[in-house]
Structures are given as structure tokens and as C-alpha cells.
Amino acid sequence: MLSRIEIRHFAIIQSLALDWSGGMTVITGETGAGKSIVIDALGITLGERAEQSMVYPGSQQAEVTAIFDLDEKSAAAQWLSAHDLAEDNQCILRRVIVKDGKSRCFINGRSVTQSQLKSLGHFLVDIHGQHAHQTLLNNKEQLYLLDRYADNSQLLRAVSESAQKIAHIQKRKKLLEQEKEARQAKFDLLSYQVEELSAANPEEQILASLEQEHLQAATSQDRLHLTQASMQCLKDDEEINCLTLLAKAQDQLSQLSHLDNQAQPISELLIQAESLLQDAYSELNSYANQLDCDPERLSELDDQLALFHDLARKHHVNIQELPAHYSRLRTELNQLQDDEEELGQIEIEFTQAMNEYRKLAEKLSQNREKVANKLQKLIAQKIQGLAMEGGKFEIQIIRQPEQISAIGFDQINFLVSANPGQPLQPLNKVASGGELSRISLAIAVITAEQQLVPCIIFDEVDVGIGGGTAETVGHLLNELATNRQVICVTHQPQVAACGDHHLVASKTKKAKSTTTEMLQLDQKQRIEEIGRMLGGLVISEKTLSHAKEMLGVD
Known part of the structure; x- marks a missing residue:
């Protein structure tokens, strides 16, 4: 408290x-x-x-x-x-x-x-403000009061979350449906482009291998010519070549070695050089035999490369970017296919979400109907003691099963008949200010009895109430204070006299x-204050006596 x-x-x-x-x-x-x-x-x-x-x-x-x-x-x-x-x-x-x-x-x-x-x-703290009777005319406030009394907070939260989930699904669905025509056009274009590129298969490794093979094929004649020319220099030229000249030099150095032993190492170097030249000639001969100068294959390679260059120009990329571009197009096409699948999946999700929402909203409606029957009886009984003898009160629940909202299917209306014989009608059409105050107070007291809040405040909620009704209100509030703290701001001496x-x-x-x-205030001061509230500016002994009587003191 x-x-x-x-x-x-x-x-x-x-x-x-x-x-x-x-x-x-x-x-x-x-x-x-x-x-x-x-x-x-x-x-x-x-x-x-x-x-x-x-x-x-x-x-x-x-x-x-x-x-x-x-x-x-x-x-x-x-x-x-x-x-x-x-x-x-x-x-x-x-x-x-x-x-x-x-x-x-x-x-x-x-x-x-x-x-x-x-x-x-x-x-x-639960504060009932001085304008509570006015807010009671609002249907949303009426529904709030019923849900609060029924302790529907967790179920309301579940219904609200379910409604939000449906709204989110509907938003996604609407967006996908709005983009469907544009997506189909893009899908057709991408399908054609991917199919065209797929036929050429511009994978990075394939393109690199093709370019390398084309380079080899395009230079095969030049490489063969250079190889043959080198072999001519080494051996194949009958008139003059490296090996013939080297043999002559070796013969002359052999003679020199007989005359001077110091020339012997030089002779050995030429023998090594001859071996190396023979090896080089052999390697060149093997290399020449491997060269493939196939004009038809070169033409095929030219055609394939030309196709890739044409595709690159068509897609506004260079040939090295073509494999990555092909991969992006396939990804986009897959995403569009996923979007179409998502649209179908959304329909399933929407159906499931709607079923979940209806189940929760139906449970909420049943809770409301059950509690409304109890609450309307209690309110009807309570207002009988608040100068509304013969008055009737009913809580009307109107279901709208097609409605999807955070509060469920229901709309609510508090109906009242203030006098015997009068038909039940909405509060805002038949209840006077005083009647509204009494009904509001009755609801506040009844709902407060259900709450576990340790402190309840009533801020001038007894406006428009007087006489014996005010005394009844005071006793109601005092009874409510048996198990909790009640604070009441009041103009009514009858209510004030009931305070502890x-x-x-x-x-x-x-x-x-x-x-x-x-x-x-102490007891003496309370008597004077109650007297002031009863008598106004002039407080007579009679007024003070009345105040003492109300307070139950001598």
C-alpha cells in the first residue's frame, strides 16, 4: 500500500x-x-x-x-x-x-x-478519475472494462499478435501480387538470357581453357617456323651449322693439346658444349613433332571465342566478366522462382494464421460472453442501491467473425434502462449525468473487487450523487477498503463521513x-469539516450535531 x-x-x-x-x-x-x-x-x-x-x-x-x-x-x-x-x-x-x-x-x-x-x-495503484463516467460512453472503454474484469490480458495479447501476423502476411502477399506482372516479364527475359548463355556455357575455367587453346593454335605455325629455323642453325643446314663448326674447332684444339697440355681443359669444354647442343637439337625435334597445326580446329576455336565476345557485347560486359554475369543472372532467375513459390507458400501461411486467429478470437469471445453475463447481473444489483430501483443493465456483445483486429471479433455496447418499463438502450442515449456517475461507480467498485492492486483511488467519482445514495456510496467504498487501501477525493459529506x-x-x-x-484531521476537526460540507458558510450547532451523528460520535 x-x-x-x-x-x-x-x-x-x-x-x-x-x-x-x-x-x-x-x-x-x-x-x-x-x-x-x-x-x-x-x-x-x-x-x-x-x-x-x-x-x-x-x-x-x-x-x-x-x-x-x-x-x-x-x-x-x-x-x-x-x-x-x-x-x-x-x-x-x-x-x-x-x-x-x-x-x-x-x-x-x-x-x-x-x-x-x-x-x-x-x-x-488503480486510479478511477473524475471523468470516468464520461469515458464509459465510449464502446472501446466498455470493452476494456469487460476484458479487465475477465482478466483477458494474456488472451488479448495472443489475439493481437495473431492479428499482427496476419497483417504482415497480407502485406507480403499484396507486394508479391502487385509485382507479379513485372516479375513475370523479368522472369521471361532472364529465362531467355540464361538459356542462351547456358548453351554457350561461359564458365570461368572453360573460358580460360578456351583462350589458352586458341592462343596455342593461333601461334602454332609461327612456333613451328621458329623451331625449324633453330634446328637449321644447330644441325640441319648442310652447308654451315653449329655442330659442324664445333667439330672443326674440336679438331684444331685436339692438335693444340698435343702441342700444349694447357689447352686440354678447353678441348673438354667444347666436348661438353657439343653434348648440350645435341640435347637441345633433340628437344627441339621432339617439340616440333608435338606441334598441332590444325586449321579446322583453329577455325572452331575462333567461332567459339567470337560467340563469347558477341554475348559479352550483348550483355554489356567484357568477356572476362561474362562468367560472373552468367552466375548473377541464374541467381536472379532462381530468386524469381523462389518468389513464385513464396506466393504459394504465403497462401498456406495465411490460411494457417487465419485458423489460429479465429481459434483465439473465438476463445476470447466465449470468455467475454461468460463474464459479461456475470458482470451485468452484478452491476444491475449494485445500481439498485444507488437510487436506480427497477433499473436494468445489460452488456451486449456483437460478433463480427469476418473482422480481423487486435481486439478480436467483438464490439460491445452497455445498455441500460434507468426506470421500470423503459426499454434497454445504449448509455449515451438514455443515461443522465447522475445516472452515468452511479453506473460508473458501481462498475468501478465491482471491478476493483476483482483486482489485486493494493491501493485504489476514487477521484471525485461521486459527482452528481447526493443524499441517501451518497451514503450508500460511502459504505460501499468503506467495505471495499476492508482488504485494501482506498483513497477517495469527494465533495459529499455522506461519503467523507464513511472514511477511516x-x-x-x-x-x-x-x-x-x-x-x-x-x-x-482529528475527530474534532472532522466534525467541523463535515459540518462545513453540510452547512456551507454558516455552521450552526444543529449542523455540527448532524455531522457528529454522521460520524457516529457524541
């Missing part, structure tokens, strides 16, 4: 610290005294939107701190533990609003996001500033 709130420089509050107790606490005060400002400040610590205008005039920043005592098994304690923010059995929320910048959020002294603050806040604790708001005006203060 909420145990303490500290407010500095917020709205028209300069500084305020309040300790809170369990049971039912009422907040009263003159109109404009700032009764709801404390609730607004608390809402800021729970993740509500903060604005720079909330900073007290002349101050640089506003700061609000709310301290909660937690049950270790509570949803809030589990949330804190899951986010590594737990601190014994206490939770301290702090919000700082800077005049010229963004606000900062803290949980147990650690900086967090506003989203985290709001997520935790749902487990700590009583705070009064007052506004103090100074020369250059105005501030709101809040005081915890």
Missing part, C-alpha cells in the same frame, strides 16, 4: 509530505483548494505523462516521491525482482520534472524509463504566491 508521498514544487504545492494508512482515506476541501493535485502528483510517479507546466512557478524542477510497502508475494514485488530492482519489501518511486528539459524516473534509487515506471504502477482517515486540502495565498497544503 501507499505509505508516504513527498511533493516539492509541483503545480501549486511548494512542499508537502503525507503519511498514509490502510483502510479508507477521504480528501475534502473547498472547490479549487487542490484536492486532486496530490492524486495528480501520485499519477506522475506511476508513469503518467509529465509536462513542464507542472513545475511550481519560479522553480527549476518539481520532484515527487511515493513510498509503498509491499507484500513479498505481490505482483509488484515479483515485477521488481524480475527487473533486478527489488529493495526489501519497500518500493520508492521518484519522478523529477525539469523546467527546461525532460523528466527523470527512478525506482528504488535507480534510473529507469517512463515505460518501466508505468508498467510497475499498474501493480501498485480524513485529510483536508486548503489553499494559502500570499502576496506573490499561492500554495496548497493538506492537513490530517
Whole structure:
């Protein structure tokens, strides 16, 4: 439950610290005294939107701190533990609003996001605002109330995710279908291009081998001529060649060696040279025998290379890039084929997703119908005691099975008959402001009974209610406070008299500033405040006696 709130420089509050107790606490005060400002400040610590205008005039920043005592098994304690923010059995929320910048959020002294603050806040406090009866006219708000009472959050999340999945599939399907005509034209072109290139088979290794073979074939005649010329020089020329000249030189050196032994090594060198020249001649002869000078093969190679050059020009690439270009075209063609297969697969996925969605949405509808029957009976019973004797209440659920949305098949309408004999009609057509307030309060009390939130706040939800009905409302709220903390901002003395604790708001005006203060009342002060609420400006002894009677004191 909420145990303490500290407010500095917020709205028209300069500084305020309040300790809170369990049971039912009422907040009263003159109109404009700032009764709801404390609730607004608390809402800021729970993740509500903060604005720079909330900073007290002349101050640089506003700061609000709310301290909660937690049950270790509570949803809030589990949330804190899951986010590594737990601190014994206490939770301290702090919000700082800077005049010229963004606000900062803290949980147990650690900086967090506003989203985290709001997520935790749902487990700590449930605030029923003073305009709840107006929002009740909205069909979406009515559906939200029903789902909240039915605890459909997990099922709603599953339905929403399923609807998003369908929307994603439909988007992909639409895109593929829109591109189908263009894709078919491209598919036809690529099929022709790939087939044409495939016939030529421009693989990188094949092209490299072809170019090498063509180079060999194109130069075979030149290579044969050069080889034969070399062989002529070495041996084949009958008139003069290297080996004949070398033989003459060897004969002369042999004679020289007989005359001078020093010439013998030179003679041996010539013998080695002769052996090398013979080897060279033999190698050249073997090389010449291997040369293939086939004009027909050269022509075939010319034709193949010409084909590749033509294809390269046609596809605007050079011949070396042709293999890579061929590979890209095949990849694109395969992708287009995959797209066609994906379109067929999407149809299957869409059918499966729709079946899943219908199953979840149907379960959600059944939950709603079951809980709606229970809730409408409880509301009808509750409004009987709120000056609507003979009134009827019904929750109408309209199924639209073809609808695909995050909230399922259903649309909802709260129907009411405020007086006996009148037909049931939508709230916005028949209910007066006072009747709306009573119905809204009945729903708030009933739904609050189902919630595990330890603190419930009713901010002027008893507008348009008075007399005996207001007393009934007070007793309802006090009964609700048996197992949780209830805080109620009220103008009704009958409601205020039912509180276990009583705070009064007052506004103090100074020369250059105005501030709101809040005081915890003792029994004597409560009698005076209830008397003021009953009697206005002039508080008579009779009025005070009535106030004592309402409070059950002598």
C-alpha cells in the first residue's frame, strides 16, 4: 500500500509530505483548494505523462516521491525482482520534472524509463478519475472494462499478435501480387538470357581453357617456323651449322693439346658444349613433332571465342566478366522462382494464421460472453442501491467473425434502462449525468473487487450523487477498503463521513504566491469539516450535531 508521498514544487504545492494508512482515506476541501493535485502528483510517479507546466512557478524542477510497502508475494514485488530492482519489501518511486528539459524516473534509487515506471504502477495503484463516467460512453472503454474484469490480458495479447501476423502476411502477399506482372516479364527475359548463355556455357575455367587453346593454335605455325629455323642453325643446314663448326674447332684444339697440355681443359669444354647442343637439337625435334597445326580446329576455336565476345557485347560486359554475369543472372532467375513459390507458400501461411486467429478470437469471445453475463447481473444489483430501483443493465456483445483486429471479433455496447418499463438502450442515449456517475461507480467498485492492486483511488467519482445514495456510496467504498487501501477525493459529506482517515486540502495565498497544503484531521476537526460540507458558510450547532451523528460520535 501507499505509505508516504513527498511533493516539492509541483503545480501549486511548494512542499508537502503525507503519511498514509490502510483502510479508507477521504480528501475534502473547498472547490479549487487542490484536492486532486496530490492524486495528480501520485499519477506522475506511476508513469503518467509529465509536462513542464507542472513545475511550481519560479522553480527549476518539481520532484515527487511515493513510498509503498509491499507484500513479498505481490505482483509488484515479483515485477521488481524480475527487473533486478527489488529493495526489501519497500518500493520508492521518484519522478523529477525539469523546467527546461525532460523528466527523470527512478525506482528504488535507480534510473529507469517512463515505460518501466508505468508498467510497475499498474501493480501498485488503480486510479478511477473524475471523468470516468464520461469515458464509459465510449464502446472501446466498455470493452476494456469487460476484458479487465475477465482478466483477458494474456488472451488479448495472443489475439493481437495473431492479428499482427496476419497483417504482415497480407502485406507480403499484396507486394508479391502487385509485382507479379513485372516479375513475370523479368522472369521471361532472364529465362531467355540464361538459356542462351547456358548453351554457350561461359564458365570461368572453360573460358580460360578456351583462350589458352586458341592462343596455342593461333601461334602454332609461327612456333613451328621458329623451331625449324633453330634446328637449321644447330644441325640441319648442310652447308654451315653449329655442330659442324664445333667439330672443326674440336679438331684444331685436339692438335693444340698435343702441342700444349694447357689447352686440354678447353678441348673438354667444347666436348661438353657439343653434348648440350645435341640435347637441345633433340628437344627441339621432339617439340616440333608435338606441334598441332590444325586449321579446322583453329577455325572452331575462333567461332567459339567470337560467340563469347558477341554475348559479352550483348550483355554489356567484357568477356572476362561474362562468367560472373552468367552466375548473377541464374541467381536472379532462381530468386524469381523462389518468389513464385513464396506466393504459394504465403497462401498456406495465411490460411494457417487465419485458423489460429479465429481459434483465439473465438476463445476470447466465449470468455467475454461468460463474464459479461456475470458482470451485468452484478452491476444491475449494485445500481439498485444507488437510487436506480427497477433499473436494468445489460452488456451486449456483437460478433463480427469476418473482422480481423487486435481486439478480436467483438464490439460491445452497455445498455441500460434507468426506470421500470423503459426499454434497454445504449448509455449515451438514455443515461443522465447522475445516472452515468452511479453506473460508473458501481462498475468501478465491482471491478476493483476483482483486482489485486493494493491501493485504489476514487477521484471525485461521486459527482452528481447526493443524499441517501451518497451514503450508500460511502459504505460501499468503506467495505471495499476492508482488504485494501482506498483513497477517495469527494465533495459529499455522506461519503467523507464513511472514511477511516480524513485529510483536508486548503489553499494559502500570499502576496506573490499561492500554495496548497493538506492537513490530517482529528475527530474534532472532522466534525467541523463535515459540518462545513453540510452547512456551507454558516455552521450552526444543529449542523455540527448532524455531522457528529454522521460520524457516529457524541
